[in-house]
Amino acid sequence: MRRPHRETALPTGPTRAFSLRVRTEHQNTSPGAPDSPGAAAEQRGARRAVTLFPLLVLLAGALGLLSPGSFTGGAEAVPYLLGVVMFCMGLTMTVPDFRGIVRRPWAVALGLAAQYLVMPSLGWLIAQALDLSPQLAAGVILVGCSPGGTASNVVTYLARGDVALSVSVTSVSTLVAPLLTPPLTLFLAGEFLPVDTGSMFGDILKTVLLPVLGGLLVRLVAGRHVERALPVLPWLSAVTIAAIVTIVVAGSADTIKSAAALVFLAVALHNGLGLAIGYTVGRLTRLGEPAGRAMAFEVGMQNSGLAASLATAHFSPLAALPAAVFSVWHNVSGAVAAAWFGYRDRAAAPEDAGGTGSPKDSDG
Numbered sequence: 001m002r003r004p005h006r007e008t009a010l011p012t013g014p015t016r017a018f019s020l021r022v023r024t025e026h027q028n029t030s031p032g033a034p035d036s037p038g039a040a041a042e043q044r045g046a047r048r049a050v051t052l053f054p055l056l057v058l059l060a061g062a063l064g065l066l067s068p069g070s071f072t073g074g075a076e077a078v079p080y081l082l083g084v085v086m087f088c089m090g091l092t093m094t095v096p097d098f099r100g101i102v103r104r105p106w107a108v109a110l111g112l113a114a115q116y117l118v119m120p121s122l123g124w125l126i127a128q129a130l131d132l133s134p135q136l137a138a139g140v141i142l143v144g145c146s147p148g149g150t151a152s153n154v155v156t157y158l159a160r161g162d163v164a165l166s167v168s169v170t171s172v173s174t175l176v177a178p179l180l181t182p183p184l185t186l187f188l189a190g191e192f193l194p195v196d197t198g199s200m201f202g203d204i205l206k207t208v209l210l211p212v213l214g215g216l217l218v219r220l221v222a223g224r225h226v227e228r229a230l231p232v233l234p235w236l237s238a239v240t241i242a243a244i245v246t247i248v249v250a251g252s253a254d255t256i257k258s259a260a261a262l263v264f265l266a267v268a269l270h271n272g273l274g275l276a277i278g279y280t281v282g283r284l285t286r287l288g289e290p291a292g293r294a295m296a297f298e299v300g301m302q303n304s305g306l307a308a309s310l311a312t313a314h315f316s317p318l319a320a321l322p323a324a325v326f327s328v329w330h331n332v333s334g335a336v337a338a339a340w341f342g343y344r345d346r347a348a349a350p351e352d353a354g355g356t357g358s359p360k361d362s363d364g
Helices: 037-067 076-092 095-103 105-129 134-145 154-156 164-173 177-189 196-219 222-230 233-251 253-284 289-300 303-315 319-353
Strands: 005-009 022-023
Touching: 005 289, 022 196, 037 233, 037 253, 037 319, 076 196, 076 233, 076 319, 095 105, 095 164, 105 134, 105 164, 105 177, 105 253, 105 289, 105 303, 134 253, 154 164, 154 289, 154 319, 164 177, 164 196, 164 289, 164 319, 177 196, 177 303, 196 222, 196 303, 233 253, 233 303, 253 289, 253 319, 289 319, 303 319
Parallel strands: none
Antiparallel strands: 005 022
16 A cells, blocks of 8 residues: 655765655745644754764864874775765665656756756866866866765755755766766866876776666665665765775875865865856746755765765875865855755745745746
8 A cells, every 4th residue: 555655765975875764745845834843853863964974074084184194005995985885875766766857857957967067167267266286176177077966965955945856966967977077077177187088987887877776776676675774874874985085185194284275265166156056057047946956056066975086096195185175065065055045934934924835936
């Protein structure tokens, strides 16, 4: 007998594996609508996930900085660690995650285009404007050329955005990464460092696409068993991402002090402009306020774990430093942006007290 309220796992990468579960009727909650007690509890859990993950990564980075010698040779393990994270992502994916692609192909295509046009271009412009060294420039550009960060899904939920659209865009951008990330990196970062697109394609295939598809296949075949393991996946993914950051930071510990401020500025500009442009694209194309919020996080939040892995394997640990910083910062900025959207909704609520509670400016 079919349950009237089916629950689906909300994909959130490292935070995806925090197993936040959202009822389908809550996925597109209108901004300003009141929270039920259950939804409020879900939001508290999501906020904890978004808060704990960057704290864990910060501690991991500090460990790599304070004791770099302990992780000598760890760079070779980074691709395998990323494969573990991507496999966990595949385990939390379900067939309904892809239905939104068929239902709204235009919106998903727009999100995909914005992801792979806005962030790579911003990466190149920021590298030029800040006159970054070749290694750092390539690292910033590689972050921009990576697929969307899956933590965007949980932040979209916190911001009362269109979670279904966010899930669809994240899934598609991840699956097409082997085809788009290498040529984009060559085109934009080739002037700074040599880029082996064939090798990069193979690495993305092995560390991203195959593990994700493998996880999805296991979920389809052994769904009940996977459901029991879902509570463990958050910590497995979070600890694995933290291990990647530790190795990346340890590999460039000697140069971090001199470059840290510049890298942070580049990352903050990259992420902040991505959030703003993504939101603007969603609103200008009249997708509606919830979709605009989803677009903001889909464009502004990147798969920094993949960027760190590729930078370490194809460039240097120093080139992976922007990705390590991005992995912390985009979670912090995303949580702040979600809180700001919530504040704006609460401020507008009295004006709509006598109405239906739906957003006045929703176009879709």
